[in-house]
Amino acid sequence: MLLAFAEAGSRLHVTMAVAPKSWGWRGRTLSGRVESTDGPAWLRLVHTRVDSANAKLWDGPRAAEDAMPPVVPRPRLRQSRTWTESADSYLAELYDLVPEPTVSTESPILRHRPELSDAWWTSLRSALDTVAAVPTDRVAVRQAYLDRAMPQFLGEAIDTTVPGWSAAHGDLHWANLTRPTLTILDWEGWGLAPAGFDAAMLHTYSLLVPDVSARVRQHLAHVLNTPPGRFAELVVITQLLQTNSRGDNLELAGLLRQRAAELLGEQSRCRGG
Structure with missing residues (x-):
């Protein structure tokens, strides 16, 4: 995944930032801050087997970008690239950078009371x-x-x-x-x-x-x-x-x-x- 993440950066013409990367569930995704010609951005890499590359989780972000009204607050998808290596498929997505932290930084489960207005x-x-x-x-x-x-x-x-x-x-x-x-x-x-x-x-x-x-x-x-x-x-x-x-x-x-x-x-x- 680390090698593929570097490949994703090359395909999307971005420069890797010196910052920690974020791993998704069971290592299926890897994300991190990058620098693009349009300024700071967020690169997300998804891995799956070739025979699952057209499944629901593969095309969801592009479908959301096309279907969701602009009033729904979400990071906008700028561009994406896909490629395969043997039995592995990769999807690289470049998003607008969201600088604010998630409510829970540890897991989906909330364990502490956040300050929400x-x-x-x-x-x-x-x-x-x-x-x-x-x-x-x-x-x-x-x-x-x-x-x-x-x-x-x-x-x-x-x-x-x-x-x-x-x-x-x-x-x-x-x-x-x-x-x-x-x-x-x-x-x-x-x-x-x-x-x-x-x-x-x-x-x-x-x-x-x-x-x-x-x-x-x-x-x-x-x-x-x-x-x-x-x-x-x-x-x-x-x-x-x-x-x-x-x-x-x-x-x-x-x-x-x-x-x-x-x-x-x-x-x-x-x-x-």
Whole structure:
């Protein structure tokens, strides 16, 4: 990846900056600050096998650049290059530099209470509402996955029928949001998901900090405090319980099951069960 990162810089005609690089999940991506003819920029390199190069995660950023309204705060994609070496494919993307730090610099899970202004929350709500209205045929969450995974992790009696679908960022956690000004990073997985999916994900990744999870519920109540929003929470909980089974996000495990029990209890009461 380090050699390919240098190759990416050559193909995009940028100069590497003397600064730490950022590794993505399991080394799939490598990113860092560079200098271009238009000033400072951010270079992101993605690696995959040749037979997966046309998958959803490969073309998401370009599709987002084409589809998302300018009012959605995100780093603009300037240019990209792809190439292959034997069985490996690489995608190099050059973005506008976002100088502000992410809310969580360690992981998607929030562990400390950040200082976020009312304007930040207003911007987040507006951005998510705008994204949800974007028409797309991309898919972030599939009904077939829900039919298989939700009964496995939430119980066989669960109704897996999605109340409604809308476009979502698809990976809206605290390491993909900046502060003190909001920018939403990493658009590779965006597409259709159960309505309220982004709000539900942010809430679920906030469970270790009750003050913040309460603020998520307060500012995104118009999405979360609805039947589709509660269903979306169950979807996100299912996904994270699945990661628990692989040894990831274990500090959330107890809170995930507690929140799932609360939501399933609400569903049962609404049905008169």
